[in-house]
Amino acid sequence: MINQKERIKTWLKGNRARGARLLQILVRENSTRGNESGAQAVLIEKCRQLGLTMDIWEIGGEELKKHEAYCCDRTSFDGNPNLVAILKGTGSGKSLILNGHIDVVPVGDEKSWKEDPFSGHIECGKLYGRGATDMKGGTVALLMAMESIIATETKLKGDVIFQSVIEEESGGAGTLAAVLRGYKADGAIIPEPTNMKVFPKQQGSMWFRISVKGKAAHGGTRYEGVNAIEKSLAVIQRLQKLEKDRNERITDPFYDNIPIPIPINIGKMNSGEWPSSVPDTAIIEGRMGVAPEETISAAQLEMENCLAELNQHDPWFQDHPLSIEWFGGRWQPGSLNEEHPLVTELSASYKEIKGQHPVIEASPWGTDGGILSNFGHTPAVIFGPGITEVAHDANEHIHLEDMFLASEIIALTILNWCGVQEEI
């Protein structure tokens, strides 16, 4: 086993350029929602070369769409499949799911990018592009770990089930589809961008859309109307207070270093169509965080009650009530005990590679981990090389060194978790 570990580490150190090149190719494939096929094709070819047993399918169907955790406004998944690729063990070992999502968020304001958002260019040890950090770098770390095991002819006892799923950024339908297809395991690692921290707990979240009504009028007699933008200010301020109240209740020491453990993000606001008219409607969209031990419905109820309170106390809202819609993305919260063997094994591997204990925290954002643990009976931990701060931002990038170290840590964790079949 010790020999095997050393051989794997040596292989990974010798094949870093191979990993960087794979990430570059992946980033160059724009895989925003509805365009995932190109990047999936790159991974399918890679898994084929590794000799893995593949399952490639377009998600959908009644079972998925009627599931309580299904949350998706996409009308078609045609041509953009999920991928599962299995490295079969010899038996009797614990199995492990390695899950990464292939979809990336939109690029935002292109002018804020120094290079093309899908350039994949490398500079000073960083690889740039939308998805580099969230989370194609994590996915490459998984595949490099698997390749190191295959290349060194290490025989695992337990199965390793690699998953490249769509739809994580929009609510997790891809991972849910994999769960419903029967994929489960004794544990799962999801290499979302954690800054190399270990997150046994994951914050859930969901999207909301609040409609604020006003009354149109000529801007020159604006006092004859009611400005939906001005009325929105009160709504936003109430949401800010709700966020404050909810976060003051969080006492979990895992969140000690997180300024806002369960944020309420105002992500979009659109109102008005003419500068000199009083706008009669404003639409506010955002994302509400859910604590690991909280339920999605409890958090939703709390926000709904806030709006009901505004509707009750503001004379305008009494007659023109705010309405809220829970649309688009919804991510289940997840919670794993810090003493769970998956956490301790991963931490031990981390210490072996980095020489120190990892930071163990609760994730400040939702992941597919909640679906795996709550509906797939698969305990999940989040750990990855990407940089939290640049996920979804312009000039997104990853430190390649972290990706290489993550692949070593994950490879050792696979060995310890799945077990190695010694040669007889």
Added chain:
Amino acid sequence: MINQKERIKTWLKGNRARGARLLQILVRENSTRGNESGAQAVLIEKCRQLGLTMDIWEIGGEELKKHEAYCCDRTSFDGNPNLVAILKGTGSGKSLILNGHIDVVPVGDEKSWKEDPFSGHIECGKLYGRGATDMKGGTVALLMAMESIIATETKLKGDVIFQSVIEEESGGAGTLAAVLRGYKADGAIIPEPTNMKVFPKQQGSMWFRISVKGKAAHGGTRYEGVNAIEKSLAVIQRLQKLEKDRNERITDPFYDNIPIPIPINIGKMNSGEWPSSVPDTAIIEGRMGVAPEETISAAQLEMENCLAELNQHDPWFQDHPLSIEWFGGRWQPGSLNEEHPLVTELSASYKEIKGQHPVIEASPWGTDGGILSNFGHTPAVIFGPGITEVAHDANEHIHLEDMFLASEIIALTILNWCGVQEEI
């Protein structure tokens, strides 16, 4: 003259259905910006039937576009002409411009309309539809007044110059083009929707666009970004304070009954493209009122100074300054002395028809009157039958009774102003 007046009043009372029908046809022609030709065609046919001398032309050209008062982002005026139609006097009388704009603002949220926004349907003495009040009803009052003079074979001494212009809602390029084409007179009446009040002074206004920068981030770690919507709150609150400060300075008794004499209207706000991302840009658009005796540039400077103050004191704005653009519409302010003969003649006619003095105030919104008076050397007064409160609103409508009375008042004013050539 007394006989003539009575014949005209009698003719107008007997032809109310004719006026209502003309307004209905006009409202049914959607004349939002770029679509004015259909409604203009209705008026051209009407003026042809009245035997007026017409001038129909597509505005444009270097002189117009280089004029200091030109303010327009429209790229083409092709196919949507201005119309001037003249009832020539016998000479030696004072001339009068009767100016109405044919363009209407967009319909807004169609769901807020009980009927089709361009239905022109009549119910309980009200005619409904976008433009009914602002200001096709006023235009019909002008034409009915002229028709009553023609039908009664009244010979005027001075010229009556009817103008149906485009672009009033977007900055007055239509009226400016008429001024540059040489049309001026000893006075002008613009029947904008004043609730039958007389406005010798007109508030100017112009549009602004403020760009607010933020910093994108994942919504779950929103503290790593800067939310452009939240930063916009401070900007909107500062504009609210600016509005308050500016209006506290207004001591003109004309504005005594106006809650906000020179409003700053926040008309549009757009920010963000993804609910779970922190938005990195917000665009705020609106309209700033300018006092009758103020200049546009002085008002602009005051708002620019406010933003500069925010840029100086807010640490984020210090490095990411707010920027402002004065785009689209700009309407010159105008000011006529209350004792000007045009105001006293109009007031006398009002008293003759309505039996009481009109309310004389300053207009709470900009009109083309500023262009006529400041650049066309034509003193202008604003008086019309439309309802201020429903201009630009859903279910816009006009009281037909007011339109009929306005046509009588305007007809008498024409007689008194232009003078009647008695038969020899």
